[in-house]
Amino acid sequence: MNHRFLLRLVTNLAVFLLTLSCFGTVLWVIDEIVRWDILPDAWSLLVRALLVAGGIIAFVLVVMNVMISLALLAESNASRADLPNYGISTQVKRRVRQSIVIAIVAIALLIGGLQITNHLRSQAAARESQLEFTQAQNDLDTALDQVLDLFSPSLVEAIETNTLSEKGQLGNLSKLLSAVPTSFSHSPIATLVVPAAQAPFKYARINSSNIRSADNGAKLLLAPDLYATFPTTKETEVIEQLFAGKLPTLKESLSGQVIKNTLPSSWGILKRNGKAIAIVYLQSDTLPGFDPYIPSAYHHNGPKSLLSN
Template sequence: MNHHRALRASTDTGLTIFLIMIVGVVLWTTDEMLGWNLLPDWIDKYAQLLVIIFSILAAFAVVISVMCSFAVMAESTAEKSGIGAPAFSRRAKLIIAAGILVAFGIMFGLHKVDQYRAGSRAEAEKQRISARYDEVRTGLQNLIPATIALFSPEAKQFLTGKPSPDGDEAIARLLTAIQVSTPFDPAVSIMVASQSPYTHCVITTLPERQRQTQTGDWKYLSRKYLTGFPSDWERNAIQAGFTGKEMSVPRGKSGVFINTHLPSSWGTLSHGDRVAGIVMLQGSM
């Protein structure tokens, strides 16, 4: 091996990489600090990866250059002492080549093992999340009848009537009690019909720290009024619920009231001969 040539090549490569990194740092600093937007967007996206790659290449170039420097000094000393450099035999070259191939093979095998283990972990995590989802959803579904029974005729009247401080406080107290008393700590919300120009209203409780207004009054509930539903599946499901039919909701859907990405369960509140509202229990993962 010609160590002089290797020394020159590694040194030139290292200096070139360092020069590129210096120019890159100057451009990146100008782009970020002064906001001149000199660099294309893809460089911003892969800047960290490029820095790592160039740093590794520069480190290898420096190490090779240092090793070649020692080799050149050793050869020079050997020549002055009259010691000739040993020639590599064909067998030695084959052993070195085979060693390099084996090293690459081992790295490739380890990479495949890492991919397999990562896939196994991802699959196990997916199964765990699915099992947890089914557990929470089933638990909430079993609790819906008892939850619906907690709403007295007066509470249903508060929900369908004109908002009042006393009624809001009573509903907020009930919804908070349902949440803290129900396993899986579900978020509780109620959808009721609303007057024109709105079609429905979603009622939830406000956190206690947000209940006192700046004027000193008290506000217990949050009301989100709707003029419609952006998705057909949710509109059809809500219409079915308010007509006393079964609500068919596809899994993996998210709307303004229904979100089956999270384990959820719901039931209808009957008031007289009509549906007063839909109670939603939405657990967390």
């Protein structure tokens, strides 16, 4: 093996890669840190990948350069000391080659085995998460049926006539919504959607955080979240179907302002005199591995039947 030729080659390659890395780093800093946005998104990702790959290769080349330099230094010292040039037998060379092949095969098998094991673990974890999701969904359907029965006729009447404060039912509604997370498994959050009484808004969303005490603490105030419509057509259709007393069909994932079937959730309606006056929605954010702000890999189609009081 010609170590001098290898040293020149490795040194030239290392210098070339380090020079390219310098230019790439300058471009990346201008694009990402200074935020001049001089590169398209695809090119920015490509430059980042080339910087990482070039850095790794340059580091390996530098290590090789040091090793070859040490080998040349050792050969030079051996020549000066007049040391004999010991030869290696063919049998030893064959054994070394066999050992290298066996080591490479063993490493490949080990890496492959680890990859297969990791894949099997991922599949098992996905199945377990799916089972937990389904179980939590069934529990919330059962819980919603019980929550709907907690709305007394006087409370339902106050919700329909928008007279919660006037009829002294605002405190009862606050207590009911606050009691749901502590009364049922998976700590579901209860939300009420009612027609908005204030034009031009069409819907109002109420949960326990929307009912607050006045500054003097003498009475409660209701400050619902108002919606003229919903960002997605699908969620708007679901809300309208529920107010029409129909069971909506959800076959795809929906992560809306109210309805989120990518998390364990359930929904039903409050009725008075045969008319749907409000939507009651339950959602659990406590299931391990499920984040309300991160798209989920799972979704459900909603309750099998339209739940109502």
